[in-house]
Amino acid sequence: QSALTQPASVSGSPGQSITISCTGTSSDVGSYSLVSWCQQHPGRAPKLIIYEGTKRPSGISTRFSGSKSGNTASLTISGLQADDEADYYCYSYAGSGTWVFGGGTKLTVL
């Protein structure tokens, strides 16, 4: 069970859009519609922002959106705001009751 691959860092200016990729394999991301994304601010617990690939929990801004193509899932944040600066992790169901995380991406709002 290998970690999903995310870029270590991305950056963008306020108001811009950014996309974070999350690449897995045909055994995890490619096989299930069960990719989630969470946001983690320093010293805080992670917070779910996308589940089942494209769905937003109640209270999560529509500026956050998810998609998937083949073995790669993506998180797009539009209209970047200063408070979006955080670490973002993808994770996926990997079969046999197991889940796997990506390595995380640090988003810097310039």
Added chain:
Amino acid sequence: QVQLQESGPRLLKPSETLSLTCTVSGGSVITYYWSWVRQPAGQGLEWIGRIYSSGVTNYNPSFKSRITMSIDTSENQFSLKLTSVTAADTAVYYCARLSTGIQPWGQGTLVTVSS
């Protein structure tokens, strides 16, 4: 709303057993999966395992020989035991509810392994 709180010893010596309990309030542990996730300082999240309210478990293969998860539906708690700890097990340990996403999360508890 559902809230989770981790508890247990924060300082262990190498070779000892890590034991953490997660107390769930504002909801029942029944009919959900519950997970443990850890995060070493400055590093990413690592899924440790999950337990269903029936007691059925699934573990990250990386931990399989050292890990036991259990659940007490009468106390609305679930627990993690990790044997033979080393410095590499030093991390913030989170408990969380697992559905098609992980939410909510506990605040996390730092467990340090040091001689």
